[in-house]
Amino acid sequence: MVERGRRTGPRPGRYSALSLLRHGVTGQAWPAAWRNHDMRRGYRVVIIGGGVHGLATAYYLARNHQITDVAVLDKGYLGGGGSGRNTAILRSNYLTPEGVRFYDRSLQLYRGLAADLNFNVMFSRKGHLTLAHSDASLRTMRWRAEVNKLSGVDSDVVGPADVKRLVPHIDTSDRPRYPILGALYHPPGGIIRHDAVVWGYARAADHLGAHLHQHTEVTGIDVSGGRVRGVRTTNGDVAADVVVNATAGWATLVADMAGVRLPVQTFPLQAAVTEPVKPFLRTVVVSGTLHVYVSQTARGELVFGASVDPFASYSTQGSLEFTEGLASHVLQLMPSLSSLRLLRQWAGLCDMTPDFAPIMGPTDVDGFLVDVGWGTYGFKAGPVSGEAMAECIATGRTPEIISSFGLDRFARGELLGEKGAAAVGH
């Protein structure tokens, strides 16, 4: 992957049509999108995990709360975990009112993100179709559509004829093993360039004064008197008033260092992409019954995702079982894709919680906050999570929008049950 970063120096200028023209005409090299800094002995806020959640938190801390004494640490490169491995689908048609409100705020932020960050994040609002292959799922979709509408989210149940009109390549006949009975149609959903979101947040956070430290692994967290004091890293010890765990699949390993136990298990989720073809697939198509979701990127590749692997693991090695299952399910939906070739497959690590909802906010250790449990739905929540975590850090209070996602809900037995969390069942 591309290493981005340069030594401490002047802040990079704004991207504009004029700067594009100037660089195009003069052939002058573009400056690196963000700078490298020497590690300070201490920061007010240390964020562990340089993905979209961690970087968005750093950005909103600086932009909304003028807190710039912030470091983002990542043991690899920025966006090398879940942020660069998801299938980049955005939507807000969730099942619980809390979920709908939360993800809709994220979609709002995503809509204005390119202008906000001065970075083209390539958000394409193609619409999102969740197929129903049974009466039971059609019933759940009606429920979801009504919850969505009450929250002002554009979402409705459509019939097989509408599905065929939106996606002519889909087999809506009664030939397949699981015929299509209808779908939940969500026009505001779509896809985005996930790397651009990471790079945009990184560049903007750097611009506002946050330090981004790549290849810096946290090896310990210092806690004394019930309060976090700092982190130990492969790049030296760093004192901190606030430490945020935003490490997705590695969440429990980092929380264990602070003596905080999380109800999280790590499962790999595999995805694959085909060779590019002419644009033909207008919307994102999801089938929970067939465990598959499909979208076509701006480059013309088809991106496929599935449900998590059947056992917990930290291995990101792909499996043939996944490819075989995926191919058979995709061809059930769109038989005309049978001659397409897969370019590659990969896996990302998902931090699954018992109720398929995230865990955000304070823990029993003062100053140690978590933004974890993002499972298979973390990417689309990046902006709102960053905004809410930044507010939580700056004000010391849990914002209302994430108040139901606290770690204490498990001890109280108030699980959320967000069955619409992942479009594909687990």
Added chain:
Amino acid sequence: MMLIPCPWCGPRDAAEFAYLGEPAPRPDPTAASPEQWRGYLYLRHNVAGPGTERWYHRMGCRRHLLVERDTTTNEVRPHRSHVGDES
């Protein structure tokens, strides 16, 4: 393909099994505090490395078994309690 060493059927494709995860000892329901009970329900160690876990051979002998698996490499070994069980 991952092979699971079933003490009764020998090494078989992991797809024949259901993964049941880390063994969690069940506290006494009449004596456990709500915190202990929630811990039993939801908290797992989620180890990165070798660990013991339960699997169920649902498409084979339909018996429960323990295996040792390294969650970073998916390398599987028979659990010590089953070693010597193979016929």
